[in-house]
Amino acid sequence: QKEVEQDPGPLSVPEGAIVSLNCTYSNSAFQYFMWYRQYSRKGPELLMYTYSSGNKEDGRFTAQVDKSSKYISLFIRDSQPSDSATYLCAMRWRDDKIIFGKGTRLHILP
Amino acid sequence: AAGVIQSPRHLIKEKRETATLKCYPIPRHDTVYWYQQGPGQDPQFLISFYEKMQSDKGSIPDRFSAQQFSDYHSELNMSSLELGDSALYFCASSSPGGEQFFGPGTRLTVL
Numbered sequence: 001q002k003e004v005e006q007d008p009g010p011l012s013v014p015e016g017a018i019v020s021l022n023c024t025y026s027n028s029a030f031q032y033f034m035w036y037r038q039y040s041r042k043g044p045e046l047l048m049y050t051y052s053s054g055n056k057e058d059g060r061f062t063a064q065v066d067k068s069s070k071y072i073s074l075f076i077r078d079s080q081p082s083d084s085a086t087y088l089c090a091m092r093w094r095d096d097k098i099i100f101g102k103g104t105r106l107h108i109l110p
Numbered sequence: 111a112a113g114v115i116q117s118p119r120h121l122i123k124e125k126r127e128t129a130t131l132k133c134y135p136i137p138r139h140d141t142v143y144w145y146q147q148g149p150g151q152d153p154q155f156l157i158s159f160y161e162k163m164q165s166d167k168g169s170i171p172d173r174f175s176a177q178q179f180s181d182y183h184s185e186l187n188m189s190s191l192e193l194g195d196s197a198l199y200f201c202a203s204s205s206p207g208g209e210q211f212f213g214p215g216t217r218l219t220v221l
Contacts, residue, residue, distance in 0.1 A: 008219050032209075034209065036123065037210075041198070041215075041217070042214060042215070043114075043200055043212040043213050043214045043215045044153065044200070044212045045212070046209055046211060046212075064142075074152060088152060090210075094207070096166065097143060097155035097158060097166055097168060098143075098145075098153075098202075098210060099155075100152035100153050100154075102151075102152050103152055
């Protein structure tokens with residue numbers, strides 16, 4: 001079992017819909033939780049970064065962490081075609097390498 | 111804002127050749143990480159450096175080596191290249207305890 005599990009999709013939703021992306025993890029030692037967005041043949045771009053359980057909002061993006069369930073989510077409101085990309089959940093210990101999920105390919109249909 | 115710079119952006123090599131990838135971190139970032147991303151895969155950690163010393167090692171083949179220099183830039187040296195080494199190689203940098211920011215990557219193709 002991988003340390004971080006993420007459904008690879010693809011996930012197709014109509015423009016304007018709310019998108020929900022999720023990951024589960026097995027290692028309770030993870031302390032930092034991130035979401036990266038990656039466009040084709042580009043480097044991962046940090047979208048959201050959280051440390052504790054709870055919600056964090058940034059514009060149209062909300063990250064949610066539930067450490068008791070070892071479950072993290074990313075919500076995208078008012079989705080746009082430009083949001084079409086691969087979304088990678090990621091986590092790490094204190095000062096350590098990132099462990100990524102497989103990434104979910106998201107398509108926003110105009 | 112300045113970002114992580116990687117060079118070259120694209121590299122084509124033949125089997126058994128060597129390759130050197132370079133990474134220039136964001137100014138004042140002292141930690142550099144190298145990741146390898148195969149087609150359709152998530153990035154896999156290779157190696158990291160903090161203050162010019164190796165700080166962690168992942169699934170890096172013995173044919174690969176890396177170092178961080180006094181100006182904090184890093185180089186990944188790859189020898190005896192194999193077809194399976196074809197991938198995107200990302201460098202990320204961070205400040206102490208901070209988040210990792212990724213460069214645009216070097217696409218290595220081994221023929």
